[in-house]
Amino acid sequence: xxxxxxxxxxxxxxxxxxxxxxxxxxxxxxxxxxxxxxxxxxxxxxxxxxxxxxxxxxxxxxxxxxxxxxxxxxxxxxxxxxxxxxxxxxxxxxxxxxxxxxxxxxxxxxxxxxxxxxxxxxxxxxxxxxxxxxxxxxxxxxxxxxxxxxxxxxxxxxxxxxxxxxxxxxxxxxxxxxxxxxxxxxxxxxxxxxxxxxxxxxxxxxxxxxxxxxxxxxxxxxxxxxxxxxxxxxxxxxxxxxxxxxxxxxxxxxxxxxxxxxxxxxxxxxxxxxxxxxxxxxxxxxxxxxxxxxxxxxxxxxxxxxxxxxxxxxxxxxxxx
Amino acid sequence: xxxxxxxxxxxxxxxxxxxxxxxxxxxxxxxxxxxxxxxxxxxxxxxxxxxxxxxxxxxxxxxxxxxxxxxxxxxxxxxxxxxxxxxxxxxxxxxxxxxxxxxxxxxxxxxxxxxxxxxxxxxxxxxxxxxxxxxxxxxxxxxxxxxxxxxxxxxxxxxxxxxxxxxxxxxxxxxxxxxxxxxxxxxxxxxxxxxxxxxxxxxxxxxxxxxxxxxxxxxxxxxxxxxxxxxxxxxxxxxxxxxxxxxxxxxxxxxxxxxxxxxxxxxxxxxxxxxxxxxxxxxxxxxxxxxxxxxxxxxxxxxxxxxxxxxxxxxxxxxxx
Numbered sequence: 057x058x059x060x061x062x063x064x065x066x067x068x069x070x071x072x073x074x075x076x077x078x079x080x081x082x083x084x085x086x087x088x089x090x091x092x093x094x095x096x097x098x099x100x101x102x103x104x105x106x107x108x109x110x111x112x113x114x115x116x117x118x119x120x121x122x123x124x125x126x127x128x129x130x131x132x133x134x135x136x137x138x139x140x141x142x143x144x145x146x147x148x149x150x151x152x153x154x155x156x157x158x159x160x161x162x163x164x165x166x167x168x169x170x171x172x173x174x175x176x177x178x179x180x181x182x183x184x185x186x187x188x189x190x191x192x193x194x195x196x197x198x199x200x201x202x203x204x205x206x207x208x209x210x211x212x213x214x215x216x217x218x219x220x221x222x223x224x225x226x227x228x229x230x231x232x233x234x235x236x237x238x239x240x241x242x243x244x245x246x247x248x249x250x251x252x253x254x255x256x257x258x259x260x261x262x263x264x265x266x267x268x269x270x271x272x273x274x275x276x277x278x279x280x281x282x283x284x285x286x287x288x289x290x291x292x293x294x295x296x297x298x299x300x301x302x303x304x305x306x307x308x309x310x311x312x313x314x315x316x317x318x319x320x321x322x323x324x325x326x327x328x329x330x331x332x333x334x335x336x337x338x339x340x341x342x343x344x345x346x347x348x349x350x351x352x353x354x355x356x357x358x359x360x361x362x363x364x365x366x367x368x369x370x371x372x373x374x375x376x377x
Numbered sequence: 378x379x380x381x382x383x384x385x386x387x388x389x390x391x392x393x394x395x396x397x398x399x400x401x402x403x404x405x406x407x408x409x410x411x412x413x414x415x416x417x418x419x420x421x422x423x424x425x426x427x428x429x430x431x432x433x434x435x436x437x438x439x440x441x442x443x444x445x446x447x448x449x450x451x452x453x454x455x456x457x458x459x460x461x462x463x464x465x466x467x468x469x470x471x472x473x474x475x476x477x478x479x480x481x482x483x484x485x486x487x488x489x490x491x492x493x494x495x496x497x498x499x500x501x502x503x504x505x506x507x508x509x510x511x512x513x514x515x516x517x518x519x520x521x522x523x524x525x526x527x528x529x530x531x532x533x534x535x536x537x538x539x540x541x542x543x544x545x546x547x548x549x550x551x552x553x554x555x556x557x558x559x560x561x562x563x564x565x566x567x568x569x570x571x572x573x574x575x576x577x578x579x580x581x582x583x584x585x586x587x588x589x590x591x592x593x594x595x596x597x598x599x600x601x602x603x604x605x606x607x608x609x610x611x612x613x614x615x616x617x618x619x620x621x622x623x624x625x626x627x628x629x630x631x632x633x634x635x636x637x638x639x640x641x642x643x644x645x646x647x648x649x650x651x652x653x654x655x656x657x658x659x660x661x662x663x664x665x666x667x668x669x670x671x672x673x674x675x676x677x678x679x680x681x682x683x684x685x686x687x688x689x690x691x692x693x694x695x696x697x698x
Binding site: 077079080104106107108111112139142143144145146149150171172173174175176177178182184185190192193195197200208210212213214215233236237238240241242243244247248249250252255258259262 | 429433506520521532
């Protein structure tokens with residue numbers, strides 16, 4: 057699967073993934089109003105679900121659909137953050153499912169940002185649900201069926217192995233949290249161990265080892281999440297994990313710039329994909345993209361994605377020099 | 378909320394939580410067959426969902442309902458593991474929701490074993506969805522609405538704070554993973570830091586600090602997950618976190634015994650609640666409980682729960698001596 061991602065990044069010349077994290081505050085009022093109308097007109101559809109949650113989920117789905125229509129030809133991948141759907145309960149998760157299926161129709165690679173992880177037997181269920189297949193009624197059924205899932209490493213090997221097994225069985229991938237993009241990520245991740253190695257490097261070493269059983273060309277299907285907001289750590293991890301593809305969140309709204317990202321790529325300009333969520337999907341609320349207005353939110357997203365792609369091409373060119 | 382849990386443990390004299398982790402392999406064949414019939418007879422209900430997933434979810438729900446009916450008067454709490462529902466997609470999550478609501482009707486305290494955790498803004502969505510309320514259409518709506526959620530600490534303070542805020546706003550609680558019960562939990566959690574402190578103790582210290590803003594009597598609404606399979610670490614953590622209530626998984630099927638758990642309790646015999654999942658809900662498949670047979674699976678669960686309660690009362694009596 058990682059080969060497929062690398063191929064699509066090259067083909068579109070865009071190491072960019074668009075984070076589909078549709079906070080309701082980003083969704084233009086006209087979409088929210090239209091979604092309320094849709095739910096009102098279709099009252100009997102799911103009487104057990106609160107109509108306000110149904111309307112929120114419908115608005116999020118329509119918002120995503122317009123953005124995907126506007127960017128699918130210029131970016132290789134999307135990363136829906138499941139928390140933004142889960143918050144609206146069953147209707148929200150239905151919108152997640154619909155979004156995933158729509159992105160697949162559009163030829164996009166889908167990174168399910170689920171950050172699951174548990175003891176072995178439980179991780180196996182998460183792995184099958186998100187990137188594999190579930191056996192029921194003597195059939196193998198894909199459930200949420202994304203291409204990559206993000207995974208939390210806190211449980212160690214036995215929480216990770218079931219994901220790696222599913223990667224191998226179904227040609228899928230994972231990105232394991234190594235150094236996260238948030239301000240307090242250093243509290244545990246940067247702690248120095250007895251020989252002076254920071255915890256995130258120990259996790260990085262393990263990610264490299266776990267990935268050895270899942271190579272797919274130069275890179276492994278077992279990748280790493282490394283926050284673009286931590287360029288020094290990114291540079292060290294790039295060297296420590298030469299065959300580990302990096303998913304780098306934190307560009308844009310969280311403060312990282314293209315210059316911060318240069319060392320995340322390999323000498324061929326591959327090896328990493330950079331995520332932006334709010335910076336793209338809520339572009340119409342910010343800076344010069346405001347001119348698009350709420351009605352032009354999807355076009356604003358396209359303009360912001362094009363600017364980000366251009367910016368990152370510069371970072372990769374620097375890396376190659 | 379932690380006071381309420383402590384009160385219910387005392388009232389039922391049972392520091393036991395039943396893990397509702399219904400792997401399909403535990404569900405008796407007659408329930409699975411009946412669930413298939415129910416789905417077949419109700420074909421039009423959710424055409425977008427695979428009927429095999431619908432049948433699995435229906436079987437799980439009927440299984441849970443029978444077990445809850447059989448144990449609700451003797452245990453204070455249940456802990457549904459959301460992965461076991463999420464694996465069946467939307468119908469599975471509907472079964473989770475139904476289970477939670479049913480347990481609430483029966484007066485049980487519900488620990489949603491969701492192990493969520495992310496950067497701050499995303500953790501806020503998880504916290505609102507699972508233990509708080511979501512604002513939609515100018516209303517505050519409870520979504521999955523459990524009493525406690527389990528949370529992963531890897532992101533540090535800013536991934537935890539949104540959960541603590543919701544605990545305080547809605548009188549709910551969380552249990553943060555400190556030392557997990559699985560065999561490889563030591564890979565990162567036991568790593569010694571520069572002054573010789575293991576990582577799990579650093580996490581424990583933080584859990585204590587995070588909990589100071591959420592005290593509810595002697596204990597905080599911010600609790601800790603400490604695996605019953607690690608009695609030495611449990612003893613150290615009990616001392617390090619004197620006001621942190623412990624959720625201890627790993628009893629029974631994972632190998633921990635009542636003797637291992639004695640040091641998890643405080644000198645009054647409070648301070649911890651012990652989980653068993655398979656050992657109770659799949660009791661009819663094991664040892665002497667086999668005599669109940671598949672038709673008596675719920676009665677077998679009750680017998681196993683009573684045995685566990687008796688066993689733990691012994692551990693607490695030892696502690697008090």
